[in-house]
Amino acid sequence: MRYLSANDHYRQRFGKKMYRVAISLDVTCPNRDGSKGTGGCIFCSAGGSGEFASDKSLPVREQIxxxxxxxxxxxxxxAGYIAYLQSFTNTYCSVQYLDGVLNSISSHPMIGAVIIGTRPDCLPDEMVSLISDYNRKLPVYVEMGLQTSNDNTARLINRCYDTSVFGEAAGRLRCEGINVTGHVILGLPGESVDDMMDSVRYVVDSGCDGIKFTCLYVLKGTKLYDMFINKEFEVLGMEEYFDIVDRALDIIPEGMVVYRLTGDGPKSILAAPEWTANKRAVINYINRRFG
Ligand code: SF4
Structure with missing residues (x-):
């Protein structure tokens, strides 16, 4: 294997295969409710990048x-299980609310760890300190969306925070011994391969323990979809995408976990690229090329 995969990492850390179970919280995102921006990142669907999650009206324990x-x-x-707080911004809430959620998760007998998906600008010190307290009882992984280290692209995609905020948050989390993952999107409009490699380097240099790649995919109903229809950019082909991933893997230091080489959007609203919908073909390709 060219890289340390999530499965390998979980086996090393927990001694068994771990399955992620998606949990939905009653949170939104500062990029949608007007406090940082409106409309969200241009690629993000109404589901807040967590289309496969469960019913947020149910208590956390029941969802698990x-x-x-x-x-x-x-x-x-x-097998073991990891509670995955994926949709929207899961630290965009009060400390008391997240405390209650993490308490339910950490006391569930089937759960061996938790992943908190969030934005780096939603991690005030009190939140980091709460996460740090739980991390002593149950391994906590914090996953932050960087997408790009290029601030011009960040403005174009309406990310609504400066790149330096990511590095600063990663540093504070690492100081508390919390495992940090950075999410990078390859193929954003206007980006060269060098821009993408800069983003990968930025995540590595921020001291992140892991990285997650996604090929930019276009979902119907998003601003990105309008840009795609207007031919303002082109999506990557499969071969082209994995050539870029191949270069990115050369930058990843030994021991850094590569949680994902690409992602797939919900088929019902996926507009492009079509190859991302063929999960089996993508997995076979990855195994052949990187396995
Ligand atoms: S991608 Fe994340 S930060 Fe951006 S709008 Fe969607 S939920 Fe918010």
């Missing part, structure tokens, strides 16, 4: 029970 029940027969008795 339901999500575990769904995968348990496939996972087997020896």
């Amino acid at each position: 029970d339901m999500a575990v029940a769904k995968v348990r027969s496939k996972a087997g008795a020896d």
Whole structure:
């Protein structure tokens, strides 16, 4: 294997295969409610980048029970589970609210770790300190969307925070011993391959423990979709995309976890690129090329 995958990392850390179970919280995003911006990042759908998550009106414990029940027969008795707070910005709430959520998660007997997806500008010191407290009882992973280190592209995609905010937040989390992952999108409008490599280098230099790649995909109903229809940019082909990933992997230091080489959007609203919808073909390609 050319890189340390999520599975390998989880096996090393937990001694078994770990399955992620998506949990939805009653949160939104400062980029949608007007406090930082409106409309959200131009690629983000109404589901807040978490189309596969569960029903947020249910108590967290119930969501975990339901999500575990769904995968348990496939996972087997020896598997472990990681609660994944993926949709929207899961630290964009009061400390008390997140405390209650993490308390439910950490006391659930099936859960061995938690991943908190968020933005770096939503991590005040009190939040980091709360996460740090829980991290002593249950491994916590914080996943932050950088997407690009190029501030011009960041403005174009309406990210609504400066790149330096990511590095600063990653530093504070690492100081508390919290595991940090940075998310990078490859193929953003107007970006050269060198821009993309700069983003990868930025995540590495920020001291992140892991990185997650996604090929830019276009979802119907987003601002990005309008730009795509107006031919303002082109999406990457599969071969072209993985050539870029190949270069990115050369930058990743040994021991840094590559959680994902690409992602896939919900098929019902996916406009392009079509190859991202063919999950089996993509996995086979990845195994052949990088396995
Ligand atoms: S910060 Fe995340 S949830 Fe908010 S608009 Fe951007 S991608 Fe969507």
